[in-house]
Amino acid sequence: MQTLRPILLIEDDSVDAMTVKRAMRELHVTNSIxxxxxGEEALAYLNDPVNEKPFVILLDLNMxxxxxxxxxxxxxxxxxxxxxxxxxxxxxxxxxxxxDSFELGAAGYMIKxxxxxxxxxxxxxxxxxxxxxxxxxxxxxxxxxKR
Amino acid sequence: xxxxHKLTLGFMGLTLLIAAIxxxxxxxxxxxxxKTFGESSAVLAAQTLDRIQNNILNRIETIQAYSKDELxxxxxxxxxxxxxxxxxxxxxxxxxxNDWDCLGNELTPFMTQLSANKLAGELKSKRDxxxxxxxxxxxxxxxxTNRFGANIAQTNxxxxxxxxxxxxxxxxxxxxxxxxxxxxxxxxDTFSTAIAVRIDNSNGDFSGVIKAVLNIRETVDIIxxxxxxxxxxxxxxxxxxxxxxxxxxxxxxxxxxxxxxALFPDWQSLGLPGRKCFVTSRKAGEKEILxxxxxxxxxxxxxxxxxxxxxxxxxxxxxxxxxxxxxxLLLAGLSIMSLALxxxxxxxxxxTVPIAQLRKATIQVSQGNLDxxxxxxxxxxxxxxxxxxxxxxxxxxxxxxxxNAEIAVRxxxxxxxxxxxxxxxxxxxxxxxxxFIIDPETHTIVDANSVAEKLVGIPLNQLVGSVxxxxxxxxxxxxxxxxxxxxxxxxxxxxxxxxxxxxCPIIKTVTTIAFKGKKHLLESFVDISExxxxxxxxxxxxxxxxxxxxxxxxxxxxxxxxxxxxxxxLKTPVRGIGxxxxxxxxxxxxxxxxxxxxxxxxxxxxxxxxxxLIDGMLQFSKIARNRPKEHHVDLNGLMKTVIGKIxxxxxxxxxxxxxxxxxCQREHAELLFESIISNAVTFMDKPKGLIKxxxxxxxxxxxxxxQDNGPGIEQKHFERIFKIFQTLPGKDTPQTAGVxxxxxxKIVEIYGGKIWVESQPGTGSIFFFTFSxxxxxxxxxxxxxxxxx
Numbered sequence: 001m002q003t004l005r006p007i008l009l010i011e012d013d014s015v016d017a018m019t020v021k022r023a024m025r026e027l028h029v030t031n032s033i034x035x036x037x038x039g040e041e042a043l044a045y046l047n048d049p050v051n052e053k054p055f056v057i058l059l060d061l062n063m064x065x066x067x068x069x070x071x072x073x074x075x076x077x078x079x080x081x082x083x084x085x086x087x088x089x090x091x092x093x094x095x096x097x098x099x100d101s102f103e104l105g106a107a108g109y110m111i112k113x114x115x116x117x118x119x120x121x122x123x124x125x126x127x128x129x130x131x132x133x134x135x136x137x138x139x140x141x142x143x144x145x146k147r
Numbered sequence: 148x149x150x151x152h153k154l155t156l157g158f159m160g161l162t163l164l165i166a167a168i169x170x171x172x173x174x175x176x177x178x179x180x181x182k183t184f185g186e187s188s189a190v191l192a193a194q195t196l197d198r199i200q201n202n203i204l205n206r207i208e209t210i211q212a213y214s215k216d217e218l219x220x221x222x223x224x225x226x227x228x229x230x231x232x233x234x235x236x237x238x239x240x241x242x243x244x245n246d247w248d249c250l251g252n253e254l255t256p257f258m259t260q261l262s263a264n265k266l267a268g269e270l271k272s273k274r275d276x277x278x279x280x281x282x283x284x285x286x287x288x289x290x291x292t293n294r295f296g297a298n299i300a301q302t303n304x305x306x307x308x309x310x311x312x313x314x315x316x317x318x319x320x321x322x323x324x325x326x327x328x329x330x331x332x333x334x335x336d337t338f339s340t341a342i343a344v345r346i347d348n349s350n351g352d353f354s355g356v357i358k359a360v361l362n363i364r365e366t367v368d369i370i371x372x373x374x375x376x377x378x379x380x381x382x383x384x385x386x387x388x389x390x391x392x393x394x395x396x397x398x399x400x401x402x403x404x405x406x407x408x409a410l411f412p413d414w415q416s417l418g419l420p421g422r423k424c425f426v427t428s429r430k431a432g433e434k435e436i437l438x439x440x441x442x443x444x445x446x447x448x449x450x451x452x453x454x455x456x457x458x459x460x461x462x463x464x465x466x467x468x469x470x471x472x473x474x475x476l477l478l479a480g481l482s483i484m485s486l487a488l489x490x491x492x493x494x495x496x497x498x499t500v501p502i503a504q505l506r507k508a509t510i511q512v513s514q515g516n517l518d519x520x521x522x523x524x525x526x527x528x529x530x531x532x533x534x535x536x537x538x539x540x541x542x543x544x545x546x547x548x549x550x551n552a553e554i555a556v557r558x559x560x561x562x563x564x565x566x567x568x569x570x571x572x573x574x575x576x577x578x579x580x581x582x583f584i585i586d587p588e589t590h591t592i593v594d595a596n597s598v599a600e601k602l603v604g605i606p607l608n609q610l611v612g613s614v615x616x617x618x619x620x621x622x623x624x625x626x627x628x629x630x631x632x633x634x635x636x637x638x639x640x641x642x643x644x645x646x647x648x649x650x651c652p653i654i655k656t657v658t659t660i661a662f663k664g665k666k667h668l669l670e671s672f673v674d675i676s677e678x679x680x681x682x683x684x685x686x687x688x689x690x691x692x693x694x695x696x697x698x699x700x701x702x703x704x705x706x707x708x709x710x711x712x713x714x715x716x717l718k719t720p721v722r723g724i725g726x727x728x729x730x731x732x733x734x735x736x737x738x739x740x741x742x743x744x745x746x747x748x749x750x751x752x753x754x755x756x757x758x759x760l761i762d763g764m765l766q767f768s769k770i771a772r773n774r775p776k777e778h779h780v781d782l783n784g785l786m787k788t789v790i791g792k793i794x795x796x797x798x799x800x801x802x803x804x805x806x807x808x809x810x811c812q813r814e815h816a817e818l819l820f821e822s823i824i825s826n827a828v829t830f831m832d833k834p835k836g837l838i839k840x841x842x843x844x845x846x847x848x849x850x851x852x853x854q855d856n857g858p859g860i861e862q863k864h865f866e867r868i869f870k871i872f873q874t875l876p877g878k879d880t881p882q883t884a885g886v887x888x889x890x891x892x893k894i895v896e897i898y899g900g901k902i903w904v905e906s907q908p909g910t911g912s913i914f915f916f917t918f919s920x921x922x923x924x925x926x927x928x929x930x931x932x933x934x935x936x
Contacts, residue, residue: 015723022730062715091718093765114722114758116729 006032008054010042010071011089012063019116020058020089023123029131031055039066043074046081053084056130059106061090061097069097072104085135087126150502151495158487162480169476177469181437184465185425188382188439192456195373195384196441199366199456207324207342210289210359213273214346219291222266222300223346223355226293240297240309247308258304266291266300274302287337287360291346292316294354306333310356319343319356328454329363329386329394331402337362338395338402367395370456381461383436389453427462435462501529505536517544581643581653583610583619583670584662587630590614593667602653602674604646619644629657629668643672652679710768714761721761725754760872763886766818767871770893780816782806786840789821795828799836806842807849809918811898819894820853822887823914827855848900848917859908869902891916 007024011017017035024033034054036042043066045051057075061068068088075081085107090097098109107130110122148156213219230236246255261267270289277285290301296311310316318325327341339360348354370384374397386394392403425439436459443454463470511517517540524530575582581599585592595603595610603610603619616624621642628634636657642650653672660669728751736744786803795801801824809816820840827838833856843850860868871889888902895902895916906912 013719013723015726016719019723019726062719091722092715112722114718114725114755116726119726 004031004052005055006034006052008042008045008057008084009033009035010037010039010057010063010068011035011060012037013060016060016112019119020123023116023120024127026120027124027127029127038063039068039071039074042071046075046078046084053081055084055135056126057084057086058089058126059086061088061092061101069100069104072101072106076105083135085130085133087130089122150498154491154495155488158484158491162484162487165483166476166480169480173469173473173476176472177466180466180469181425181427181462184460185437185439188437188458188460189424189441191373191377192384192439192441192458194441195369196443196454196456198369198373199386199454200443202365202369203326203340203342203361206285206359206361206365207326207344210342210357211324211344214344214357216269218266218269219300219346219357220348220354222264223291223293224348226297226299227295227354230293230295230297236295240295240311243297244307244309261298262301262303264300267302270300270302281365283362283364284337285362285365287339287362289357289359291357292355294320296356299355310358315341315343315358316356319345319358320353328388328390329366337364338367339363340366363395370395370397379460379464381436381459381464383459385457385459387455387457394454436460437462437465497525497527498529501525501533505529505533508536508540512540512543517541517547580671580673582672583615584660585615585668585670587659587666587668590616590624590627590630592619593662599672602643602645602651602672621650640675641672643674652676707768710764714765714768717761718758721754721757725751725758728754760886763872763890767886767890767893770815770818770890770897778810778812779808780811780813781808782816782820782842785813785816785820789817789824792817792821793825793828795836795838796831798834799828799831799838801828801838801840804839804841806840806851809849810921811894811918815894815897819891819916822891823853826887827853827857827912830857831855832858845917847920849920850915850917852913852915854911854913856911859910859912860904860906861908862906865904865906868904 007029009017009020011020021033021035024031034045034051036045042057046053059068059071063071066074068090072086072088075084075086082105086105087108087110088097088101088106089110089112091112093111101109108126110126113119113122230239233239243257247258262271270291274284274286274289286302288302288305290298290305292310293299296309296313296316298305298308298310307313315325315327323345325341325343327343329338329340331338337360339362341358341360343356343358345353346355346357366386370386374382374384383397385396388394391405391407393405394402424441425437427435427437429435439458441456520537522533522537575596578596579598581602582594582596583592583599584594592610592613592615595607600607600610610619614624616622616627620627621644622628625631628636636655638654638656641653641655643653643655645651652675654675655670655672657668657670660667662669728747732739732744732747732751736747739747783803783806786806790801790803793801824838824840828836831838835856837856839852839854841852841854843852869888869892872885891914892902895918899919900917902914902916904912904914
């Protein structure tokens with residue numbers, strides 16, 4: 001169980017962020033949610049050894065300064081970070097975006113429904129799945145880190 | 148000369164040669180035969196003569212033998228003694244002699260006594276002995292005389308008593324013996340020869356002479372025998388004495404005839420040393436006779452009578468075999484000649500007849516008639532020649548026919564040529580192209596047409612003879628593109644120099660043409676200055692157009708990107724609004740009254756509408772974004788996907804027939820079908836909804852239809868519904884964004900098809916669209932077509 005590890009949410013729209021958090025609350029997800037508003041901030045957070053590595057990252061694609069795709073590129077070449085599953089959570093239905101995301105190693109691609117209820121369903125699905133999935137242990141991560 | 152003559156001459160020559168050979172052979176053999184015969188005749192004569200001689204010798208010996216008889220000797224010596232005692236023997240003899248003569252046939256006792264005495268009796272018995280032996284009087288008369296010449300014994304009365312005057316008595320006394328020529332003896336009446344032999348006494352002294360008259364019958368017999376023994380019928384033997392008188396002849400001659408006249412003059416020369424022993428001679432009017440001869444030989448004791456035996460044989464008989472041979476040869480020769488003639492004729496004919504035929508055929512051919520039919524049955528050289536000739540004639544005929552055909556063609560070509568020359572001139576002068584004819588070696592202008600003249604602006608008389616470089620052509624001398632640089636000038640743009648020194652752009656083609664028998668260059672050109680101007684204007688236009696297009700494309704792209712981004716950017720706040728509305732209702736709904744809640748609900752519906760609109764915009768703009776590539780789409784599979792996406796309510800059935808595959812981008816097909824079908828689902832007003840999807844074949848197109856039993860559409864709306872953002876229901880009833888049909892139309896028209904609707908309000912609608920079976924380059928019409936504004 002990954003109850004201790006946080007979920008990293010990278011989302012620039014406040015309402016969307018609120019939506020995710022509210023959905024998590026309604027689903028009684030106990031993991032803490034870390035929120036970064038863009039890719040740079042997220043990277044800074046991830047790279048800070050103080051912070052706990054999240055067990056899953058929810059990534060929006062349309063973001064300023066560093067788009068989701070760019071973030072993916074950076075993270076997935078980072079030995080420390082690439083093993084963290086990243087679920088793309090976006091409004092874009094573009095096939096191109098889907099393809100690019102998976103090519104860059106995204107673990108999933110969920111389209112944000114306009115309807116809130118549906119949104120909650122989506123989050124539920126993600127949490128249920130990734131919550132019960134086995135993930136690489138921190139010890140392993142720590143060993144690879146050169147501190 | 149002709150073959151026949153040649154052949155004839157040849158054969159004749161041969162025959163003559165053979166004849167000559169034959170003749171020579173004949174002559175030679177005749178000569179040989181003559182010689183042989185002559186010699187053998189001579190031998191025969193010699194043999195005969197020998198036998199005669201021997202015979203006579205025999206008889207001489209007989210007489211000689213008798214002369215030695217004792218009685219004779221006694222008598223002779225007695226007589227001699229008697230006479231010696233006489234005083235006048237001669238007178239005594241003479242007296243008796245006279246008596247002898249006078250008495251004629253009377254016989255005195257003395258005479259009788261002479262022929263009756265013992266000696267005479269012996270003589271007679273001897274004579275009779277031979278007479279009996281041979282059957283004829285061999286010795287006609289035998290008497291003996293003493294040494295005085297007086298008869299002492301005799302077989303019959305002699306003519307004379309006294310014989311000492313006779314030649315024979317003297318010869319016998321002197322030589323021992325004497326043989327006379329054959330003569331007719333009167334006493335014995337025979338042809339005989341007298342043999343006289345000297346009698347000697349025991350002392351060896353002459354004591355008397357014995358004479359016998361030998362019947363020459365033996366000789367004659369011998370001669371006759373010789374003749375009989377000969378196989379030659381014409382053989383004649385002639386016994387000739389020393390004086391040339393014929394003594395005996397086997398035929399035809401009188402006794403003592405002169406041989407010279409009876410036979411031939413030169414007979415005596417025969418047999419002489421250096422002369423042949425035979426000769427042929429012909430007496431006038433008589434047959435030719437070959438005479439051979441023999442002389443009597445002298446033996447030791449006996450000189451011989453000097454007789455000659457001549458054999459004479461008719462040469463006709465001798466040479467009869469030769470004549471026979473000659474005849475045979477002649478016959479053979481004649482038959483050979485006739486055979487040769489026959490063969491020659493056959494050969495001649497076998498050669499000349501076909502040759503004559505051939506000649507006839509050649510004459511025919513020379514007269515121009517090539518339809519010869521020279522069949523030859525023989526396979527010899529002439530036959531082959533005939534065959535070859537036939538082939539040759541046929542070939543000639545064919546060649547002539549071909550030649551004639553060619554001549555006809557040529558003639559036609561010539562007249563055609565004349566005609567076309569005239570036409571050419573007309574064309575040259577009336578065509579709108581300028582034409583120069585140039586000598587490639589000297590580069591001088593040989594001819595120009597009126598268009599060329601006018602274009603260049605120089606009169607023809609000045610043009611002709613001028614060099615084309617730097618005159619009508621911009622090329623330098625030595626750099627003529629055709630002759631020096633080996634280029635091909637074909638519809639290429641060149642410059643024409645006019646008389647005024649200006650350069651006029653032309654399209655020039657240069658080819659070779661045979662002009663007046665020599666290769667020339669034919670330059671034809673068209674003035675393209677107008678065209679050039681137009682081209683330049685066009686280029687400018689094109690450039691402008693390209694620029695415009697580039698700009699348009701760029702702004703188009705920008706617009707689409709803008710739409711895309713805008714749509715995305717719009718979506719987020721829209722979603723935010725919706726979410727917040729939800730939260731407000733959830734969190735604070737209890738605080739609201741019904742009106743408040745209704746308002747929030749209306750707020751949410753509006754938000755949804757915005758979202759749908761944005762989705763529609765996105766869809767619409769997306770259609771043009773990517774360049775579609777040809778893609779085979781399985782519509783049946785696609786239908787399942789679309790139906791799955793649409794998720795119709797349970798009361799709505801979507802039935803799809805078996806659909807053919809189409810060539811288009813998959814997203815487009817999905818969008819197309821989805822748009823129309825989802826519309827049908829959305830607006831379904833019947834309790835049992837039925838949506839049917841099917842396809843009809845229409846030539847090169849598929850005609851798809853989507854039929855529903857929905858509310859239907861009024862005809863006046865048929866056009867409008869395909870425009871963007873047009874919806875028929877009011878803003879509050881379930882509705883679509885209003886882009887579905889616009890999107891569908893855009894997709895259909897991209898692929899060159901048409902879309903329309905047929906509908907019965909209240910019953911339902913059928914949406915039709917056509918799709919080309921083949922891939923068509925998609926066409927993007929301008930956006931205005933889809934806009935209602």
